[in-house]
Amino acid sequence: QSALTQPASVSGSPGQSITISCTGSSSDVGSYDLVSWYQQHPGKVPKFMIYEVNKRPSGVSNRFSGSKSGNTASLTISGLQAEDEADYYCCSNAGYSTVVFGGGTKLTVL
Amino acid sequence: EVQLVESGGGLVQPGRSLRLSCAASGFSFDDYAMHWVRQAPGKGLEWVSGISWNSGSIGYADSVKARFTISRDNAKNSLYLQMNSLRPEDTALYYCVRDMGYGVQGNCDYWGQGTLVTVSS
Numbered sequence: 001q002s003a004l005t006q007p008a009s010v011s012g013s014p015g016q017s018i019t020i021s022c023t024g025s026s027s028d029v030g031s032y033d034l035v036s037w038y039q040q041h042p043g044k045v046p047k048f049m050i051y052e053v054n055k056r057p058s059g060v061s062n063r064f065s066g067s068k069s070g071n072t073a074s075l076t077i078s079g080l081q082a083e084d085e086a087d088y089y090c091c092s093n094a095g096y097s098t099v100v101f102g103g104g105t106k107l108t109v110l
Numbered sequence: 111e112v113q114l115v116e117s118g119g120g121l122v123q124p125g126r127s128l129r130l131s132c133a134a135s136g137f138s139f140d141d142y143a144m145h146w147v148r149q150a151p152g153k154g155l156e157w158v159s160g161i162s163w164n165s166g167s168i169g170y171a172d173s174v175k176a177r178f179t180i181s182r183d184n185a186k187n188s189l190y191l192q193m194n195s196l197r198p199e200d201t202a203l204y205y206c207v208r209d210m211g212y213g214v215q216g217n218c219d220y221w222g223q224g225t226l227v228t229v230s231s
């Protein structure tokens with residue numbers, strides 16, 4: 001069970017688009033369409049943003065989208081806004097009733 | 111309204127045990143898998159353990175395997191985490207989390223506020 005690999009930080013200006021990558025292996029991301037993404041503001045509880053690679057829960061802005069290719073999943077945020085500044089975590093099913101998170105990415109809106 | 115309320119955290123010495131509880135309300139508890147996810151101070155999220163709706167499938171992170179035991183009581187709408195042989199590196203905020211499905215999938219749609227566990231002498 002190795003943590004999924006995410007960039008430590010990304011940044012973008014308001015209105016721009018950014019993409020956060022999440023690299024796993026053929027044992028997790030590559031094997032299951034069960035990748036999810038979470039947003040966490042400082043001192044707050046994580047928020048469910050994307051599930052099953054590219055599905056958005058009710059109430060999540062359509063500026064957030066997900067995708068996957070091989071062992072790498074991605075979260076794209078378009079039309080960047082100040083309130084998007086937060087930590088983002090990816091998560092994948094890893095088989096045998098286990099789950100693995102990524103190390104997290106700090107998004108800075110310049 | 112879905113509510114998950116954790117309890118049982120506190121300060122404990124290395125090598126000792128602690129039992130966390132999570133009281134669930136606002137949904138049919140026995141229709142969903144559940145997880146414990148932790149976050150050490152200033153660090154990222156770490157999945158700890160998951161359990162299917164009927165306790166038939168259970169998984170653990172390697173870091174806690176053989177020391178922690180997850181369980182649930184559907185009649186009491188409650189989730190538990192028995193933590194034995196605690197280590198300083200187990201210090202974290204422990205979240206009770208609902209999965210969208212019956213099985214342990216990782217689609218974690220609702221999170222409690224967490225209960226803080228501090229392991230120190």
